[in-house]
Amino acid sequence: MNTVYIALGSNINPRSAYLNQAIDNLRLSEHIFVISYSPIYETEPVGYLEQENFLNMVIEIETSLEPLDLLNYCKGIEKKIGRKRGVRWGPRVIDLDILLYNQENIRTEQLIVPHPRMHERAFVLIPLKDVNPSLNIPSLNKSVASVLDEVTTQEKKGVYKWYPSNGENE
Structure with a gap:
């Protein structure tokens, strides 16, 4: 089995x-087992700023799928839920990004792992730290916790634990 971390x-x-x-x-896949997940965080948009805040989280899975098969499965989920590709970093119904696949470095036309910008993004690192703070990011050879320490305070300010208002899901 392969251990994979996915940002949602x-x-x-x-x-x-x-x-x-x-x-x-x-x-639903017989090849994927969800092991753990982070709390949900509300985060300010990055890149394209004229949009609503995001809800973000990270999950840990075990899978027998190879990296590109897992990527295709995730893209199928995005399509099924209703994602339409438009503005880069723009609004989206759902986004699933493979952050880490075992301790492998993968570079294909379709997939780069570790995710190439994860080390810059508090909205990825904070929930990833919740799931596994000592996890090594192979491209940096540093733990998630130490990489998060290097992220600016300003970047971290835009990431808040999310709680449903009035006990309702949003």
């Missing part, structure tokens, strides 16, 4: 329902 994000309502649908769809 959504900023089109109902955001948390889309995160849950993605996890449920991952669980």
